[in-house]
Amino acid sequence: MDDPVLLTGASGRVGQAILGGLADEYEWRLLDRDPPTGDQPGEFVVADVTDEEAIRDAMDGVGAVIHLAGDPRPEAPWDSVLTNNIDGAKTVFEAAADADVDRVVFASSNHAVGAYETDERTPGLYRSHDEYRLDGTELPRPSNLYGVSKATGEVLGRYYHDHRDLRVCCVRIGNLTESHPPIDYERGQAMWLSYRDCAHLFDRALRADYEYEIVYGISDNDRKYYSIDRAREVLGYDPQDNSAAWDGDERASEGS
Template sequence: MRRRHRRGQRFLCRPRHSGRHGRREPGRGARDRLRRHRTRADTDGEADGREGALPGPAVGAGVSIAAACDFVYPADDAFFEWGFTNIGLAPDTGATDVLPRLIGTRTALALLITGDRIDAAEAVELGVANEVVPGEELDGFVADRAETLAGRPTKAVAAARRLIYRSDHRSIEETLREEALAQEEMIQTEDFIEGVAAFLPPSLTHMDDTVLLTGAKGAVGTAIREGLADDYDWRYLFHNPPPFDPQHPYLVGDVVDEEAVAEACDGVGAVVHLAGDPRRDAPWDSVLDTNIHGTKVLYEAAVDAGVEKFVFASSNHAVGHYETERRPDLYRTDDDFRLDGSELPRPGNHYGISKATGELIGRYYHDEYGIDVCNIRIGNLTRNHPPEEYERGQAMWLSYRDCAHIHDCALQADYDFEIVYGISDNDRKYYSIERAREVLGYDPQDNSADYTFGAKPIEGTETDG
C-alpha cells in the first residue's frame, strides 16, 4: 500500500488580502475557495490511508483539510480554529460535512459559529485528532505510523474507508448490502488468500507438492494413509509390493538402493521417512544398514532432488534410558518429570541408537544444506484404545488419529530443525508435547485417561477409531 502522510507545512489557510486595510483583490477570493475545495475533494477521493501531521496551528480551510485526514497527529503546541465567521465568511472546504460527522451537530455548530480555538488535547478528546505527539518527535512518529499503514492490504483499506465514509448517508439495510458486496470482492484478492493461510493453524493449510512416504505398510504408515489419504498427493516407497491397493502411485525398492531412492525423491516437495527395522531387539547389522545407512541415502537423494522438508519418524527408544532411574513413578499423573526434546539422546537398545543417529543425520543435512527437518519421537501407537493394564503404554500412548494429525502438522508448519514428541494428550505423560503445540500447531484429540484400565472408553467420551 502506498503510504501518504501530509507533512511539511502548517495547515493554515486564510483569504488573501492586499493593502493595509485588508481589502480583497477582486476575484481572488473565489479562486482561492475553488482551489481549496479542489484540494479537499482530492483528499476525499484518495483510496489509501491519509495521515495528517500538525506541527503548528491549523486555521480556517487548513483545519478542515486536516480534519478530513483518516489519522491526525497534532504536536503538543498545535491548535485548531475554524475562524470563518470571525472574518465574516461562511464555513467552506467541507467543514460543514466533516465536522458534524466527527463530533456531532451541536458541537460542530458551536465551533463553526463561535470560531473558538481548541488545543491539541481538546481536539483528541472531541475526536478531531487521534493522538498528541511532542513536537520534536512528530516527524519520526508519523513516519513510523505511515510505514505500518503501508503494510496493510491496499484493497481492504480502501474498502473500509469507502464503507465508513458513506455510512452516514445509508440505511442499515443499504450498509449491510454494501458490506456484503465489498466482502465478495475482497475474498477474491491475493491479500485475503495469504491472510487466511497465515491466520489458520498449520494443519488447516494445504501442501500442493507430492509427498514421499516410506514404510507405508507399518503401523505409523497405516495411520497416516488412513488419516490423510485425500489430503496430499502421495507417493509411496514399499520394500515389497503391497498386499493392498494403496490408492496412490508407489514404487518398490530398498531404502539403501541409491537409484531406487533417487527415483522416489524425484519431483517431491517433502519426505516422511518411516522405513526401518522396528524391532527393539534388532541385531546391530540390521539397524546399521537399514535404519542408519538407509536414512543417510534418503537424505542425500532428498537434497539432490531439492526436497524442502523432511519428517523423520524417530522413537521414544532414542531416550529410553531416561526412564531407568525414575520408573514407575514417572508414569503416574502426579509425577512432573518431562522430556521435551532438548535433552541429549540416551538410547535404550540398538533400535534407539539408530533413531538417535537418524536425528543427528538430519541435523547435519539441515545445517549443511538447509533442508527443514522435523524429528517426531513416536510413543506407543495403538489403534482404537491405549494398551491394557500397562502404565508405561498409557503414559506414552499415541492414537491413530493423533498420529496422522501430528504428521500433517509437520508437513504444513514452518520450522528449521525440530525434535518433538508424538504422543496423545494423556493425563499421565513424561514426554512433553508443548514444543509440538508451539511449533507445529499440534492439537491432539485423545487421552489415555478417557479409557478404563480394561481399555474400554469411559462413558460419554469421544474416542479414536
Template structure:
C-alpha cells in the same frame, strides 16, 4: 508426499487419513502394497538410489517410517536404520524436497527413569542398539537441516497404534489421527532447521510435555485415557525406565527379538 516403510503399522494407519485430507501419496516398501486412488506404490528399498529417485519424483515432503522397529543385529541397524536414513535425507536434498519427518523413538532416551512430571526435553540415553540408531537418525536430521536449509522434524514416537493396550501406553500412546496432525505440521512448517518433538497424544498420564511440539504447531487432540478401564495392570509400568522391556537385561544388545 513420500512415505517409506509404508506397509508397516504407522504407514498403514495414516494412509487412509491422509488420503481423506487430500494428500497424494507415494508408498515405498519392500512389501508390495495394493495402492488406492491417490496413491502410487513402489516395491523396493529406500537404500537403493534409483528406487529413491523414482519415489521422490514430484513429491514435496518425506515421511521416513522405514527401518527395523526393534533391537536387531548391529550390522543391520547400521545398514538400514542409519545409512538408510542418510540415503533418504541425501536423496531428498538432491530432489529439492525441503520437508522431512523422521520416525525417531522414545528409545533414544529409553534408559532415563520415567519422569515424575511431564518433561520438556531429555538428552539422548538410548536403551538398546536400536535406540542408538535413533540417536544417530536425529543427528543426521540435524546436520542435513543445518547444512542444506531443510526442515527436519525428528519425532520421538511413543506407542503408535489404533488404541492403548497396556499400562505403559496410557502414557506413551500416539493415535493415528495425532500422527497425521504431526505430519501435516511438519509439511506446513516454514521454519528451516532441526526440530525434535515428543510424538505422543495429549494423554492424561503422559510422561512428556506436549508443549514441546507447539513450536512447530503440533497440537495433539486425542487422549489414551478412554481405554484405561480396559487395562488391568497394577503398579508402575515395567522396570521404571522409559524404554521398558527394551532396557531389560534379558534382551541383550544386538540380539533380535
C-alpha cells in the same frame, strides 16, 4: 502442498495410521520393500530404502518426505540397524537434499531416550501426578541399538539441515495403537499415540513453518513423561485423544 509427498515404509503401522487419516489430503508417492496387497492412495514404488538409485528416482519431483522405513524391532541386531536404519536414513536425507526437497519428517522413537526411565524414576514417572518431562532438548539416551539408530537419524537430520538447508522434523513416536492403549500397562498409557493423533501430527509436520525440530509423538495423555508443548507451539499440534479415557484410575472417562 502441490507436489507429491514421498512416504517410505508406507505399508507399516505408522504409514497406515498416516494414510488412514490423510489419504485424500496429499498426492502420495508410496515406497515399501514389499508389494502392496490392496488399493493404494497413490503411486506405489517397490524398493528398498538402502537402494540409492531407487530412492533418488522416487525422490524426483516430490515436495516433502516422511521417512518411516527401517527395521522397527527394538531387539534388532547391529548389522540390521546399521544397514536399514542408519545407512537408509542417510540415503534418504542425501537424496532429498540433492533433489531440493523442502523438508523431511523423520520417524524417530521413544527408544532414542529410553534410558531416562531409570529404576529411581519408575513407576512414578508413568503416573499423572509426576511432573518429570522430556521435551526434546535433552541428549539422547538410547535403550537399545534400535534407539541408537534413531538417535543417529536425528543427528543426520541436523547435519542435512545445517549443511544442506533441509527442513527437518524428528518425531519421537510413542506407543502407537489403533484402538485403546493397554489398560494394565502404565508405561504404554503414558506414551500412547492414537492413530487419529498420529495422522494429525504428521500433517502438521508437513504444513508448519520450522527449520529443525525434535518433538514427541504422543496423545494428550494425563499420564505422560514426554512434553508435547513444542509440538503444540511450533507445529500447531492439537491432539484429541487421552489414554485416561480407558484408565479406571484416572478422572477422565471414555467419551470425555
